[in-house]
Amino acid sequence: MKPGPFDYARPATVERAAALLAGSGFAKLLSGGQSLGPMLNLRLARPDLLVDLTHIASLKEIRETKDFLEIGACVTHANIEDGLVPDCTNGMLPSVASNIAYRAVRNRGTIGGSLSHADPAADWVSTLTVLDAEIVIRGAKGQRRVPMANYMLGTFEVALEEGEFLEAVRVPRFSKSARWGYYKFCRKAGEFAEAIGAVVRDPERGVCRAVMGATHSTPILVADATALIGQGFDAAAAGALLDRHEITDAYERQLHVEALRRATVQAGA
Amino acid sequence: MEKLTLTVNGKKVSAEVQPRTHLADFLREQVVLTGTHIGCEHGVCGACTLLIDGQPARSCITFAIACEGADVTTIEGLDDDEVMVQLRTAFSREHALQCGYCTPGMLAMARDIVRRLPNADEQRIRLELSGNLCRCTGYVGIVGAIRSVLEARKGTAAVPLPEKLGPVGSQGLASETVTADVKHEPKPIPPEAFAPTKIAPGPDLPMGKPATVINQSFTVHRPRPEVWAQFGDIASTATCMPGAKLSKPPEGGHVEAEIRIKFGPIVAQFQGELDVERDDAQFRGVAHGRGRDDRQGALVRAEVTYALAEVEGGAATRVDVTVGFTLAGPLAQFSRSGLVNDFASRLTAEFARNLEARMAGGSEAILPAEELSTVSLFFSVVWGRVKRLFARS
Structure with a gap:
């Protein structure tokens, strides 16, 4: 299986990338290519132009402030796994990164690419939602920011307008006492997740969030999960959430509830 | 090169x-x-x-x-x-x-x-x-x-890891390359390439057992006879489908149309025909469709049945739709049925919304098909989100 023909552009700056995107027919952004590559090879995707962002130096940078850590779009899962990216989440980011697909994929796959592809089963989709991260978006008109919970709109759909791309993500800093839990069910190590449970408890910052991810659409976020996980895990409440999101399959429900329960236990709730 | x-x-x-x-x-x-x-x-x-x-x-x-x-x-x-x-x-x-x-x-x-x-x-x-x-x-x-x-090798220390951020292979240079000045014109696949499964004219193409069946229901806040009449206006109803437009005016129950579907990086543009049979006594209809996308090299056959039921004491109508379809070509490789179902339900919600808007506004308010097809996908995802927002509270 070989991709259909496409043009290729390798801009050196974000401004040039935005200009290229704005002035083309059906263009797709290429980062590590670990999700788009298979779709191109299978000819599910037939873009006219690929805009390769991986040679833009500013997209491979890290910025730290006292409140957040900003990770450039083209930073790889392996970079985060290996601790090249400072951790502000008491180990959550490197732990999640180290279980994404396989090492040979993590060496090229990027955090920005994964979030823009917006596969519901992707680890970063659930993780950055539970972390209340902010997405920094670049377009021809400049920069804007949206919370992760408003960034993904549905399967493969994100809040990027024509000519925009994800430039970086901002992860809020955990306080020292913050705890987290993350559990995913996969048929085989490295495969697409069937259910993801993610929990962050950071009382110092007043944060208690939970996510049921790897649904068939956006992750289910409970922004205030005090009732759900505050006094131990409330399986009935988790089931009610699935009801509201019309997840009816008994097997799927069991996986989602159990993944969240295990994440809750890991977070010490 | x-x-x-x-x-x-x-x-x-x-x-x-x-x-x-x-x-x-x-x-x-x-x-x-x-x-x-x-x-x-x-x-x-x-x-x-x-x-x-x-x-x-x-x-x-x-x-x-x-x-x-x-x-x-x-x-x-x-x-x-x-x-x-x-x-x-x-x-x-x-x-x-x-x-x-x-x-x-x-x-x-x-x-x-x-x-x-x-x-x-x-x-x-x-x-x-x-x-x-x-x-x-x-x-x-x-x-x-x-x-x-x-x-x-026991006792040997781990080899130091790379220190540069970014995908391996991307560290070599920062100079710019753009090959996009010369456009590749993708060659359309000649119809002969599909000879064995070529679309036959007429409504009697054997459907066989569809590979995928999706059931959807939605409610329109209009009495059943009105909704039934709306469905009878095939041109108006078909273009409530996000991304759909007619290639020429319908003749009886026969429609030629095209539909553009965008599912993330997957974009397909099918051209095809649809034959609709209606049972006025039962408020049921069945449509047989065939389509092809030359760029993707894809073929689709579909059978859509719909049934209208009175709800809310006759003030509203529930529409039950069953879509069975079989894809041939590269698109058929996409095997994650859960994601396809979610996408179908978003399309259905958008279709229902368009249909209701069109019926509420009467014929004067009909949006041109082109306009619908460009804005609709944005609305469909936003609509899904709004629905979920309310579901959450």
């Missing part, structure tokens, strides 16, 4: 490549290094794993042109590598290969495990190796070989 310069096994290589050529094909076909094997060609089997900038990566889902300035090492370039010498001996001794097809990829990963994780136990080895599939010996010999090398 574009100029590409990179280092392969320590030697500088310059060549002309098409942007779509992946690294494994480039190495095998143009550099004639056939030690890199191609298995699944979509990043699942691991056979094509080699080293880019010293780290293991999949060469089948890495485009050669994206590796400008990179340092690539194939299995041929590791003949004298200290760890590889040990691994080769161990693989032979432990019967870690039979047909040998997965072996170059297995060795690339095995070397990475030995160097990066000197204390790996069996469970960790198996986890790290889970992206490389072997179909003949199984994994006992392979894992045993790696364990024996780790054992022999």
Whole structure:
């Protein structure tokens, strides 16, 4: 299986990338290519132009402030796994990164690419939602920011307008006492997740969030999960959430509830 | 063709490549290094794993042109590598290969495990190796070989990890390349290419058992006779479908139309025809459709049945729709049915919304089809979100 023909552009700056995107027919952004590559090879995707962002130096940078850590779009899962990216989440980011697909994929796959592809089963989709991260978006008109919970709109759909791309993500800093839990069910190590449970408890910052991810659409976020996980895990409440999101399959429900329960236990709730 | 310069096994290589050529094909076909094997060609089997900038990566889902300035090492370039010498001996001794097809990829990963994780136990080895599939010996010999090398090297420290951020292969240069000035005009696939399954004229194309069946229901806040009449206006109803527009005015129950579907990176534009039969007594209809997308090389056959039921004491109408369809061509490879169902329900919600808007506004308020098709997908996702927002509270 070989991709259909496409043009290729390798801009050196974000401004040039935005200009290229704005002035083309059906263009797709290429980062590590670990999700788009298979779709191109299978000819599910037939873009006219690929805009390769991986040679833009500013997209491979890290910025730290006292409140957040900003990770450039083209930073790889392996970079985060290996601790090249400072951790502000008491180990959550490197732990999640180290279980994404396989090492040979993590060496090229990027955090920005994964979030823009917006596969519901992707680890970063659930993780950055539970972390209340902010997405920094670049377009021809400049920069804007949206919370992760408003960034993904549905399967493969994100809040990027024509000519925009994800430039970086901002992860809020955990306080020292913050705890987290993350559990995913996969048929085989490295495969697409069937259910993801993610929990962050950071009382110092007043944060208690939970996510049921790897649904068939956006992750289910409970922004205030005090009732759900505050006094131990409330399986009935988790089931009610699935009801509201019309997840009816008994097997799927069991996986989602159990993944969240295990994440809750890991977070010490 | 574009100029590409990179280092392969320590030697500088310059060549002309098409942007779509992946690294494994480039190495095998143009550099004639056939030690890199191609298995699944979509990043699942691991056979094509080699080293880019010293780290293991999949060469089948890495485009050669994206590796400008990179340092690539194939299995041929590791003949004298200290760890590889040990691994080769161990693989032979432990019967870690039979047909040998997965072996170059297995060795690339095995070397990475030995160097990066000197204390790996069996469970960790198996986890790290889970992206490389072997179909003949199984994994006992392979894992045993790696364990024996780790054992022999006990006390050796882990090799330092790369310090540069970003995908391996992207570190080579920061200069700009744009090949987009010359547009590739994708050649439409000639209809003869589809001869065996060519769309037959007329409504009696045998449908067979559809590969995918999706059931959807929605409620329109209008009495049933009104909704039934609206469905009878095929031109108006068909263009409530996001991305759909008519190719020419309908003749009786026969419609020629096109529909553009965008599902993330997957974009399809089907042209086809639809034949609708209606049962006025039962408030039921059935539509048989056929379509093709020449760019994707895709064919679709579909059977849509709909039934109208009175609800809310006759004030509203529930529409139950069953869509059965069979796809042929590359699109048929997309096998994640849960995601397809979710997408279908978003389309249905959008269709229902358009339909209701159109009925509320009467014929004057009908949006032009083009306008619908461009805005509709945005609305459909926003609509899904709004629905969920309310569901949450």
